[in-house]
Amino acid sequence: xxxxxLTRTLIGYNTVSPLSNVEVMDYLTETLESVGCEVERVEYxxxxxxxxxxxxxxxxxxxxxRGLALLGHIDTVPAIGWSMDPFEARIADEKMYGRGSCxxxxxxxxxxxxxxxxxxxxLKAPLYVVITADEEVGYLGAIAVAEKSQMFKKHGFPxxxxxxxxxxxxxxxxxxxxxxxxxxxxxxxxxxxxGEGDNANLKLIPFLAEMRDIYHELTTDTHYGLEYHxx
Numbered sequence: 001x002x003x004x005x006l007t008r009t010l011i012g013y014n015t016v017s018p019l020s021n022v023e024v025m026d027y028l029t030e031t032l033e034s035v036g037c038e039v040e041r042v043e044y045x046x047x048x049x050x051x052x053x054x055x056x057x058x059x060x061x062x063x064x065x066r067g068l069a070l071l072g073h074i075d076t077v078p079a080i081g082w083s084m085d086p087f088e089a090r091i092a093d094e095k096m097y098g099r100g101s102c103x104x105x106x107x108x109x110x111x112x113x114x115x116x117x118x119x120x121x122x123l124k125a126p127l128y129v130v131i132t133a134d135e136e137v138g139y140l141g142a143i144a145v146a147e148k149s150q151m152f153k154k155h156g157f158p159x160x161x162x163x164x165x166x167x168x169x170x171x172x173x174x175x176x177x178x179x180x181x182x183x184x185x186x187x188x189x190x191x192x193x194x195g196e197g198d199n200a201n202l203k204l205i206p207f208l209a210e211m212r213d214i215y216h217e218l219t220t221d222t223h224y225g226l227e228y229h230x231x
Contacts, residue, residue, distance in 0.1 A: 003106070004096070007106045010105040021074055052134060054145050056145065057128065059120050061120070061124065065159075066160075067125035068126075069158035072131055074132070075135055076105075077103075112129060115127060186198075186200055
């Protein structure tokens with residue numbers, strides 16, 4: 001298995017999140033099977049009714065060991081503002097350019113190449129390659145795998161995992177998440193001469209002060225791995 005060649009092929013599929021990924025997942029099903037993996041397809045429809053497929057490739061013994069999972073996603077953000085065809089891989093200065101080359105079709109290709117190097121009989125615990133949909137728009141594929149996978153229901157979830165998100169090849173032990181919320185302050189409008197108004201902006205000051213303290217903690221506490229700032 002040649003990861004570079006496979007990455008080129010995967011870039012050729014338009015897998016922007018809103019689109020169905022069935023075609024590329026059909027190809028990857030055959031690819032995983034060709035390297036000796038048992039493959040489970042976990043399907044679901046996204047909120048727009050578009051059919052999506054996740055893949056779980058498994059290789060190795062059935063001995064109760066929970067093993068290692070190599071995890072990646074096949075969807076990409078939209079291809080906007082490119083000066084080249086984003087779905088035709090090109091190499092320049094020893095780098096491959098194309099939508100998803102880094103995030104994260106290249107990683108998926110490398111994971112499959114890793115799986116190709118080991119015979120099932122060589123492994124003392126199972127090796128999984130998990131490829132999901134809709135990572136860029138709510139992790140819907142990963143949720144479907146967690147809820148619906150019969151393979152994981154039968155064998156248990158892997159004990160260890162390596163997520164192939166781009167980190168410039170640094171080993172990173174945590175993944176940044178997001179919390180979205182709306183803060184609302186209520187006031188009362190009044191003429192400035194009466195002094196009867198209630199300024200909603202002032203009510204937000206304690207909230208903003210707390211947000212400032214959280215920001216300070218996240219940007220100064222070395223527990224959060226400050227040596228790497230990935231956007």
